[in-house]
Amino acid sequence: MFLKVALLVLRKDVIIEIKSREILFTTLFFSVSCILVFSFAFVSEGQAVGDVAAGILWIAIAFSGTLALGRTFERERYGETLKALLLAPVARPAIYLGKLLGVVILLGLAELLLVPLVALLFSASLFARPLLLAALLLTGTIGFCAVGTLFAAMLVRARTRDVLLPILLYPITVPVMIAGVRGTAALLAAPPDEPVATMWIGLLMSFDVVFVTLALWTFEPLMTE
């Protein structure tokens, strides 16, 4: 039943997104713009200045993720539909899980465009170890979105939510960002440093378990006024 509710919420979000395409397009536009701006600053005569590709990829993921999180819950604020979800006779953490899955999928789609773009513009060998890169992106995205989904839901009624979300989110997800950047940098090394990348993936998995567990545990009390 728990998973069924989470999938119902996810399905509803996917249907709305397919109809409107609002969040996907704005997230893609923003993240591509972000990477292009960095490429103007850090790419000279077709060569990136220093090992910046990993950092830029994760900055773009964090910025576009913040945008996607804000917009996803803005939708639930309009018409107070989040209240309607909370009023349903279901385990409230399942609602959190459904929203989390939706944001992770959305950000995953954005990453499908971001990764080749960073690889192309910064001449980064991001596809040398595709499975390890996919694992890094997946675990990092889950960690970032796990915290972000909780905060975005908490702030849905706050007037200053657009300002507060990054202020609260970025400090807490610093470990995720560090692990993501260091793990990606290890994959970009020549030759790719697989043991180090694997170590960061393990660390990200630990973060994910901690963040998701804490969010599931605190969602209900935090959402009750």
Add this chain to the structure above:
Amino acid sequence: MIADFDQISLVDVTRHFGRRRAVSRVSFAAGRGEIVGLLGPNGAGKSTLMGMLATLVSPSGGEVRYGQRGAGRDGPALRARIGLLAHELHLYPELSARQNLAFFASLYGVDGGVDGRVDGVDRVEAALQSAGLADRADDDVSGYSRGMRQRLALERALLHGPRLVLLDEPFTGLDDRAVGIVTDRLKRIASEGAIVVLATHDLDLAEGLVTRLVLLRDGRMIADEAAGPGLRTRYRALVGG
């Protein structure tokens, strides 16, 4: 699991938001078949009280009881028997009426599985018929008028056959004919055993509909009595204006 109940009771219920006292020591009870009118001027605490009855807001003090149960431990089971139509309509404008109702029917476990029927009734289709929206069921809600949304929101709130029906200004945006239909609907669900709590400023509509009157002012309950003729006069005498 569904937790049914025959009565709701509020015992010295208080709610503070920071230093602001929204509701102070309110006590009343209501049983099946009653339509309780929750009346009072703006800021009287009606919406906060509705939020507490809906289990969305926790009381700072006192207790809300649903039969022998409290919202703290039996929240999800109780919510299966609570329907709320708030001032905001709890509808997704990007979805059609049918998609909105189908989503909430699934959440409440009344989607009926493969054939969509519960007790021989397709709840979603019945709700669309009842809202008078069967011919526009597949249009996005964003294209509906306020009255159409209001009718759809009422059906969404009643989709799962709630025991406790909480309605915050349910007549907003409705034309005379729709008001008559909604009024008859509320009387019927009350006669079928629901407890209806209705917060409204429209005293003319409340008169003849509500069977009990709970008057609030500045978060305090100033009257709890059987409704009768002369509601407006009574309201002016107690609340003023």
